[in-house]
Amino acid sequence: MRPEDILVPTPAGVCCKRGGFHIDPTRPVERALITHAHSDHARTGHGAVLATQETLDLMRLRYGENFAGSTQAVRYGESITLDGATVTFHPAGHVLGSAQIAVMANGLRVVASGDYKNVGDPTCAPFELVPCDVFITEATFGLPVFRHSDADAEIAKLLHSVALFAERAHLIGAYSLGKAQRVIALLRQAGYHAPVYLHGAMESITYYYANRGIALGELRPVRGTTKPELAGTVTLCPPSALKEVWTRRFPEPLTAFASGWMRVRARARQYGVELPLVISDHADWNGLTATIAATGAGEIWVTHGQEDALVHWCGTRGLKARPLDIVGYGDEEDGDGANDGGEEQ
């Protein structure tokens, strides 16, 4: 039996014919398994959706009640049989509810990892290594130049700036699902206890995280505050808002952006922020290569990002590897905004 008999890459996403489902399909399908709620992986209009409870909740928050024909929640580690295949969901360490999906048939195991990171994150379950025969990996930061720093050191840099420029308002651009909440949680861990302000687009997801018991401390909407009140505060907003008229309500705003892309100067400059923070929700180069090696998989399929370098690296390690051309991943929030034009609307 070949891996392709279990999962086949199609332009709409990977498809399991014997199980009658797609994983993270980019077009509407009858039965979809969703790794996590980022909008390029989780789309509306599918018939039946199987995902973790958190992923389903977050999809409901973003798309409304009727985002799918029917839904079914699955727990990490729970085994579900779908026609001729068995699937299990395992923590991916990417955002709240994110999962790698392992598909098994005839003793062969293929893991579709969605997006993942193998470093600590107070807002989601830690990445779980799933030994497998074929590992489908993302490659968002698939170049050796991407080695994300210790996120705590980046938070220390931010707090130093908050102390030094105590009269300015610090605006932190961060993706509204996952990154923003992680930054807030890290600020709390670092001993920052003042209220954290939220852009309107951040509110519902952040409150959802807080309701799931993640310690985010006191949160306040920016909405309804006066300019003097915001002096010396920290606000989380979507990266695109950093360029919007919205920022004018803040006294002497100092703009920061929390993203893995901030590692490369030309990229950071392109966003025009004063304080780039290298904080990513994706595995860095070391994380990708270490994970690939640790899964024990002999065959690696590489999806969105810098596929070339990772495929080449696999070759030097004697691993069979190929890029999967799936159109539509890494478009929106995914990939930390590689394609976010930063324009308002």
Add this chain to the structure above:
Amino acid sequence: MNRFAELLDRLAYEPGRNNKLRLMTDYFRLTSDPERGWALAALTGSLTFTHAKAGLIRSLIAERTDPVLFELSYDYVGDLSETVALMWPTHFPSPLVGEGREGGSEDRGKASTNVRHLTTPTPNPSPQGGGELSLTTVIETLTTLGKAQLPQQLARWLDALDETGRWALIKLVTGGLRIGVSARLAKAAVAALADEDAQEIELIWPGLAPPYRELFAWLEGRTKKPASADPAPFRPPMLAHALDDADLQNLNASEFMAEWKWDGIRVQAVAGHHDNKHGGHLIGRLYSRTGEDISKSFPDLLDALRLPGAIDGELLIMRDRRVQSFNVLQQRLNRKTVTPKLLAEFPAHLRAYDLLANGDEDLRGVPFAERRARLEDFVARLGDQRVDLSPMVGFASWDALTAARKDPVAAGADAAAVEGVMLKRRDAPYLPGRPKGPWWKWKRDPFIIDAVLMYAQRGHGKRSSFYSDYTFGVWKNGEAGDELVPVGKAYFGFTDEELLQIDRFVRRNTTERFGPVREVVHDADQGLVLEVAFEGLQRSTRHKSGLAMRFPRINRLRWDKPPGEADRLERLETMIARIEQGQERAP
């Protein structure tokens, strides 16, 4: 080193001058000697060691990384130093295994274990054994290290630093450190440690050497001020207020003297004896208005400073005894290296306005009329054709001066480089800064045109939510009738209120977007007309219109004017032709 690198990193992204200042002052406050002193030396360009070549860096990385991965990375990052800094293998220095983690294989087969520990960075021991690698160690080593040992030493340091540290180290070692901070700003940041004036530091600077322990000791109140040892110090210049025609009525013509205001760069030319007595050799220096030492760029003028003293004057280009326009001076200023050809083609000239010191005698307390007499004597004694007097403009009444200002050529001035006239009170001492009353600058009227807003770009820093950089154009004959051709860019001149109005206009009238740039509607009937003021025009092959404006700014918003009535390119061409003939400026 990592701390210094962090400072450089922050400075690189911070656009605001005051914020840069605060970042540096904060660093100097929190860092101890001698580390901060070496940092100050790096920031002020006072380090002297032989720089490494880029080839060395390239071969170091080639020994340590897979060539395919290096090429892909370099291609993505676009900067060699940065690529090397980012992909330098920190855990496995042996060739070709640096990118991965050998540890992975141990975990193979262990189901459901967290691989988190695999990527937790392990602290790198510094090659010195104790503690983190310091900038001090780096610089002290570089100053004494033999060329042959450099590659190995550099590699050991790179092993010990983080990404930002490696980036700063490579830039430092290869001489590519460009931080966007002037030496003067760095000194101002040091001065701010003790609320001192940056000028005080400037005065004692020539007597100091890295790592400047005595400077910090003085600023922290531990010792007394280091003595000024500069034989040719910079003196803060006296500046004038702008004069409106209406102001004239309140001034008494008999109390003032007038001279031309030349359109070059204001400089201070200072010479003094090295040991402060008349036996030592003479040191000459040329300073910009802000106190930057620009001597290196003007060796031709430096030779002329053979008498101890300090002249306040204007740097100009003189050909065949005629002052050249600012456009010509600009061409010399644009060149980075000073070649004999450049010196011959663009001979520098000093036109003297004032004498601040004659030998050891400080003249700044003396009235202007007397200083002028001393200046005339000084220039005559110097007897060098590269230094001459800025002629006085005789006038009996304000009307007579008004006429001279309008037509300098008729009033005896030799060039198109007259920018206006300066009025100086006969009895005024030379005061640093911009005191109101003793000196007035009465500029000639700027050029004015009506142009049409074509594109708007978002600003930076505080202005990043505003479309504040404007490209404007004028009409010309095109293949399909009249079309707009861009003639310049301006990002100031407007009030905050006007900025809001233009920003609103841009957002509501966008026709296309290119990243941070928006194209706005601009046809004969719809669009925004901007009254643009500028100081000069020159021909330019880099611009589609064939010309470039000097110092353009938005003078007024002409909401009342339909774009079809804005100016045409022919008008600018007429202006430039007249400038080239040395004729009257403002039409």
